Amino acid sequence: MSEIENIYTGQCYCGATKVTVKGEPFAQGYCHCKSCRAFHGAPFIAWSVWPSDAVSVEGDLRKTDKNPALARSTCASCGGKMMGILKEAGFTVVFPNVLADSGLTFAPTMHKYYADRAMDVIDGVPKFEDGPVELGGSGVTLPETRDPVRQAV
Numbered sequence: 001m002s003e004i005e006n007i008y009t010g011q012c013y014c015g016a017t018k019v020t021v022k023g024e025p026f027a028q029g030y031c032h033c034k035s036c037r038a039f040h041g042a043p044f045i046a047w048s049v050w051p052s053d054a055v056s057v058e059g060d061l062r063k064t065d066k067n068p069a070l071a072r073s074t075c076a077s078c079g080g081k082m083m084g085i086l087k088e089a090g091f092t093v094v095f096p097n098v099l100a101d102s103g104l105t106f107a108p109t110m111h112k113y114y115a116d117r118a119m120d121v122i123d124g125v126p127k128f129e130d131g132p133v134e135l136g137g138s139g140v141t142l143p144e145t146r147d148p149v150r151q152a153v
């Protein structure tokens with residue numbers, strides 16, 4: 001019996017760079033780390049991780065080299081955030097908002113680097129201090145709290 005593989009497509013803000021992913025994400029969640037917040041200019045970000053060979057790009061992708069393990073990448077024309085390439089690990093983080101119009105269901109199962117957060121999120125999704133063990137983290141989880149100072153961010 002053959003399986004039909006899902007295909008999701010998306011594009012950057014200006015439309016010059018397009019991405020196609022096949023199959024289903026390995027994991028999905030949110031990241032609150034300082035690097036993600038600085039790159040995106042946002043209090044936290046959403047991510048979906050795919051095997052790199054399931055991801056293809058059409059257009060001109062500009063890759064950052066600040067973190068050699070994770071090449072955060074934007075559209076070279078508009079600067080729209082597209083993905084982060086974990087070259088050694090063979091995985092690519094595609095920001096799910098890029099794929100939002102293609103029918104991808106965003107079903108987050110974790111918050112990563114919640115200890116570094118700029119704001120609290122009360123959503124019942126597990127909050128990892130850094131990350132789960134299977135993704136190289138400590139596995140330590142933090143309680144959901146509503147901190148009035150953080151809510152002011």
Ligand SMILES: [Zn+2]
Nearest residue numbers: 012014075078
């Ligand atoms: Zn663009």
Ligand SMILES: [Zn+2]
Nearest residue numbers: 031032033036
């Ligand atoms: Zn991060």
